[in-house]
Each structure stands twice: as structure tokens, then as C-alpha cells.
Amino acid sequence: MLDWWLPENVSTYGREIDWLFHLIYAITGVTAILVFAAMLAFLVMYRDRPGRRARYTHGNTTLEIVWTVVPALILVILTFLSVPAWSKIKMQAPPPSDFVLHVTAKQFNWQVTYPGPDGKFGTDDDKTMLDEMHVPVNKVIHVHLRSQDVIHSFFVPQFRMKQDAVPGREIVQWFEATKPGKYELPCAELCGFGHSGMRGWIYVHTPEEYAKWAAENLTAQAAPAAEPTKAEEAKPATPAAKGGKAKR
């Protein structure tokens, strides 16, 4: 149901998010229909007619208790139903993985850093891409998310993944994509004048394609993928750098 208007899900935990989304959508949809139907019915039933006088009512305590308790119960039940998905995606430690990326958001780009041939971050051979991420399919990817200036939001609709990047914090998130393709990575937080242009692309490759891409782009000899001026800006990932431009 309703799948035609959500973007295709290509994430291992997407089904759980979609199920909750549809459940909440159905509850709010039915509630909206009931409210509008009651409103229309009352408009007709209590319309002005000759000889009819308005009557004062003190209200109905039972009714008020019912319409307070029922929505409260629905909210509590929804909370409990959300706990498994929420804790799996956000609260528990991510599933173990040796594939770690550092993503530093800044006005108005995503800087995606690979550890380079030595497998360590913060060394000279780190490779930083601008607005571009390449990952293999069916692999848990850890994303260490930071921001260099203001709050941004890392959002991949097809992965059902959304996480704020907050200055001064490093937030670890994860995803596992189930289908190769090119997926949009827009910033979902109004982060400044160029916000609408802040978007990147995530390329999910088959393992063979990824190995080929990595051999061409992540080895010591590979040229930086981003154009030089932007790559210069992109390299240092100091969270506190101000004004949207990193300094060495």
C-alpha cells in the first residue's frame, strides 16, 4: 500500500521504517476522515432553521475522557512499535563493519573521506571526494558524520536514512544498501543561502565494480577525484572551522 509514492527502498532497514510510516499514515488518514465527516454532519444537523433555538451545553465528561485517553494510548502504542526499528537504526551500536567513511558537511558540500591505502584516517593518503560517495552493495557502511559550520542533515531517501550533522560532534550512523545504483544525498536542513544546491550522490556498486573504482581512485597514485580547488577546501576536516571554508 502507498508504495507508489515513496522512493524505492534499497536499505536493509527500510521496510521497518516504511511499515511504521504506513501505519501512522493510516491512523492519521482515518482520523482525518472521521473528523471531517463529523464536521460536515454537524454542519447539516445543527444548521439554523426557523423556530430553532440554540441550547447551552456543559460538555460531556465521558466524551472528553475518551478523546483524550484514546489518542494518548495510540501514541504510547506507536512509541512501543517504533522502538525495535529505532533502536536498531539509531540507538544500538551499528552492526560491525570494516568499511568506515568520514563525512564532513559544510556550507554547501558533503566531504566524503576514505582512509586511503593505509586504512587509517588523519594520514596524508586520505582521499576526500566532494559530493560523491562510492560504496559496495550488501555491505554495512559506517558513516562518521561531522559538520564544519552549521547543522546539516544527511538524508538518503532510498536508504530511509536521515541524520543531522552537528558542529562539534561526531555521530556514527550506518546503512547497508541492497541494490546497485546512483542515489541522491540532499542536505535536509535549511543550512544557509546555498542549501538547495547542497547535494551529493551515493554510487552503490557491485563488489567487482567497487573494487575497480577503488583501485582507480583510492590507491596512492590516484589523483583526487574532486577538482583541485574544491579538494583543497575539502581536505581538512576541522569541525570548528568557521565561515564555511576550512583552513590548513
Ligand SMILES: [Cu+2]
Ligand atoms: Cu546543509
